[in-house]
Amino acid sequence: MTSPVFISYNEVKNILTSSMIKESVEEAFKSVVVSKGNNQDHPYAYQCPRIRTSSHNVNGILLTMPGCISNHKVTLPNGERKTFETLACKLITRSPKNNQLTPQLPNVLANILLFDEQTGQLKCVMDGKYITVWRTVAASLVATKFLYFGRKNVNASNGVTLAIVGCGVQGESHALEMFRVFSTIRECVSNADIIVTCTRTVEPILHLNMLKKDVHINAVGAAPGGKHYCELGQDIYDIAPVYVDSLNGAKTDLADLKTNIVCAVGEVILGVGKCPEKGISVFQSLGMAVEDAAVAQAVFQYRKNKQTKSRL
Incomplete structure (x- = not known):
């Protein structure tokens, strides 16, 4: 051997x-x-x-x-x-x-x-x-590619605004370029087209009244106990279609989350699932083996x- x-x-x-x-x-x-x-x-x-x-x-x-x-x-x-x-x-x-x-x-x-x-x-x-x-960063990039830039009404020729909430390892890694630091989360996300949350908060930090009407959110962070859905308020989950990396993983990690899980991102990639045409969408990143x-x-x-x- x-x-x-x-x-x-x-x-x-x-x-x-x-x-x-x-x-x-x-x-x-x-x-x-x-x-x-x-x-x-x-x-x-x-x-x-x-x-x-x-x-x-x-x-x-x-x-x-x-x-x-x-x-x-x-x-x-x-x-x-x-x-x-x-x-x-x-x-x-x-x-x-x-x-x-x-x-x-x-x-x-x-x-x-x-x-x-x-x-x-x-x-x-x-x-x-x-x-x-970096596979977590890549998961957000791939999800955004298909769930946001896959929308027919998105014109990226004039650029899009990205907001990253969280300044730990994941926040820094998601930030390919940083031009401005805001003093409040509301200021940071108010004009964003794409949002990434990378925190360990145990209470919601994003609520519906902070957001533009057509925004895509990559929810990456997890609370210290491993709970994956503390960052977004229930008012977002009530109206936004949620996509995950793994439906089987969601059955365990998101068992208590009250929301509409549409499908796995892989289904959108393969053309058997649909990306949202407009409105707020959420990629709930769980991580996969x-x-x-x-x-x-x-x-x-x-x-x-x-x-x-x-x-x-």
Whole structure:
């Protein structure tokens, strides 16, 4: 048996590109709405709801996110697109006192395990923190592409206004360019066409009377307990169609949310679901194991391809 390779945070960061992440996430979105054998042109997937295990000694948690995505495409450095089956599991630990250590550690750590799809042998351990951040950004970008820019009445030639609420890692990562910082959330979102919320609030910070009539919202943040729908007021959920990355995930993570969940974004991508023609729309971002799996496979294959070239 060969030992698994380890791919560090810095190596992942040096390999990943925007196009690589967006391609992988779009493949993952499609995979969760396609059944095996129904369409050989599209990826299909199986994933369990995330499993939460408490760690009593450090008051932390371990989140386990296993998933398998088959028939998905990866674009290699030479431009060739190859099809893969990927079996992976992301492990996330949250230890609230890590930032008090000397030297400090992040409170949230992530690792992705990749397995050989034929034998089940562990082939790679990959630092997953960078992937977690940027696959979440990519999910918002892909959702916005199909749910906002897919509307017939949207004319982006004069530009659109983006508002980002939250200035943590996700907020900073979503902000490709920042021109102005507002003192209140109402000022920030009042003229926005697209809004991203990336906070850990336990109370709603956006309400219907703050928003333009045709705005798309990517709700990314989660409260400290893991609740995914604290950022938006119920008055928004009462009138806005809600789209998710995974309907199965929504059954668990959004079980108590009173709203109209229309479909998964993957259904819109594949043309079997409709994007809203106008009005407010919401992408409730939950995060999926197969997103991490698809991105990790792309990183692994890029590294493998590069090493093969260097030996020739």
